[in-house]
Amino acid sequence: MDVHPIAFDDDAWQDLGDGSRDGYPADGLAGRGHIAGREVRCLIAAMQWRHHLGYPSEDDDRHDLDLLAHITPRG
Secondary structure (H helix, E strand, O other): OOHHHHHEEEOEEEOOOOOOHHHHEEHHOOOOEEEOOOEEEOOOHHHHHOOOOOOOOHHHHHHHHHHHHOOOOOO
């Protein structure tokens, strides 16, 4: 599990730590999940999949993608 803080202004943004940021469309933030039994807002599965693309995968990324493959189409 990854936890990334999101900043909100007119849009939603994640600071990528190198001075750049990545945006999230509003419909991508409609997910719900649980952390320690508490419901939290999160990215929908398709958005999580999309954000795993574009960089070399490590073991934890491949694990996340395997889990996501069971709940969302990749197209």
